Amino acid sequence: MIRRMAEDRKEEVRRATDVVALVQRYLPLRRSGRSWSACCPFHQERTPSFHVWPETQRWKCFSCSRSGDAFAFLMEKEGVEFPEALRMLAREAGISLDPPDPAAAAAAKAKDAAYGAAAFACRWFQGNLKGSPGAAYLKSRGLTGETALEWRLGYAPPGWDGLLQAARGEGIPEAALEAAGLVVPRRGGDGFYDRFRDRVIFPIADTTGRVVGFGARALGDEQPKYLNSPDSAVFQKGRLLFGLDRAREEASKARTLCVMEGYMDVIMSHQHGVRTAVAGLGTAFTQEHAALMRRFADRIVLVYDADAAGKNAADRALGVLLEADLDARVAVLPEGKDPCDLLVLRGPGPLLESLAAAREVFEHLLAGTAARHDL
Ligand SMILES: [Zn+2]
Incomplete structure (x- = not known):
């Protein structure tokens, strides 16, 4: 019963929304035959492969294959979950979503x-x-x-x-x-x-x-x-990443997120122009974290301190990311330095080099094995 009411509301909001007008607020759409097109906002390109069809009220990028309806566009573009996208469009359409249940x-x-x-x-x-x-x-x-x-x-x-x-x-x-x-x-x-x-x-x-x-x-x-x-109705560590609100735009373009250990690491990275940096909130990575990252990136680079604690944390996070089928990599920093200190001492160069040289998981695990066996 409640589910059917929710479906009805969703349909009501969908009918009241024009996806072309919605997308047009973000992109300069040009008419092209039966559709409207623009350069895709979700990957970098020079020639437009992003299309919106007024008839079907759907959009699709022929280059990166993302597609969907008005809700999906808002979720991708604003980085929100479905309920929030529904609320935003409902508000604009003047449709009340107030729960009838007191x-x-x-x-x-x-x-x-x-x-x-x-x-x-x-x-x-x-x-x-x-x-x-x-x-x-x-x-x-x-x-x-x-x-x-x-x-x-x-x-x-x-x-x-x-x-x-x-x-x-x-x-x-x-x-x-x-x-x-x-x-x-x-x-x-x-x-x-x-x-x-x-x-x-x-x-x-x-x-x-x-x-x-x-x-x-x-x-x-x-x-x-x-x-x-502490965790509460508005704050759940298992579903949040520090800095993602500031990193998501750059991450969507590069389809990459760099996960660091500390808040200072993240802030200093952004200060030095590495604007894809985020951090966990001191708890283990969850599948919800992985799902959250997947909305903005396909490749996740774990940036951890070179010490044993850092390596253990990276190994644990890798398991979660691999399970979520993300392209996970590990960037190893010069011995004894966290990203924040490294940036202050030597500028963005060494960090960028470490990110570029980030190892794929297989190599990372192999390197770990080699170190343990002193090969
Ligand atoms: Zn695209």
Whole structure:
């Protein structure tokens, strides 16, 4: 019953949408016979092989073979999942998708409030960066002010309720802060305290750039060194990649993503023009990660530190990528350097060389075997 209603809505939105008009907003379509054509937005080309047919309301690229309907185009172009594509087109067509079920409506409302709290916290952390120990740390690692701004980096001051107080002033409910993982209930059950204190803040966004969580690096000896938002309705580590919102456009063109270990590695790579870099969120790679990457890339280059921990992490990730039938490669960096340090010390040259020389999995495994047996 519910499924049939969802199908009806989908059809209603499809009927109300003109795929030619939709595509035209992104590409300069030219009439060519019964179709409209342009250079394909999903691979690099000089002569147009991307066509849209008004009659069938479908599109296809004869070069890279991608094809689909209005929903599929939006999913590819905006990097969103089907439900979000449906919402976007429904909104434009003036069709309401509001769930009739009150429990689902309440959950959707709570989720919206959590997104709002995360957006507020992001701005607040950002506003605290200037002149802070966090800014000093970022500068010491070689980050420019422009980069910090682009990545919306921030600082969570010491103290237990800075964010709580600021949010209260803005009328943001504590429940929304808690749902976004920003505050922790006090042990006595009496109120909350700030989760992130005296840490550099790395906002983590979904593919559309909406902030859904945070990575926070300690400045002193506090453990853990990196503290991430806990999983919640709006933040699932198994489905997110740090930096993908900024890397996806370049990745779609190059059909390649470079997966690194740390947030600083990713940010520094982008600062040096390597704009296909992303990172996991400190958890093991999942099939959902692989599916997410496949939307933007066919080739995945794992960039890991040359140490044993780095190699183990690469081997584990490889298993997942191979299972997903992705072209997985391993780039080995010069001994003892992470991408961030390497970039600061020697510019993008050595990293680009390592990426270009990335080994296919078979060679990588063979090299590992050879090292173990001292061949
Ligand atoms: Zn194409």
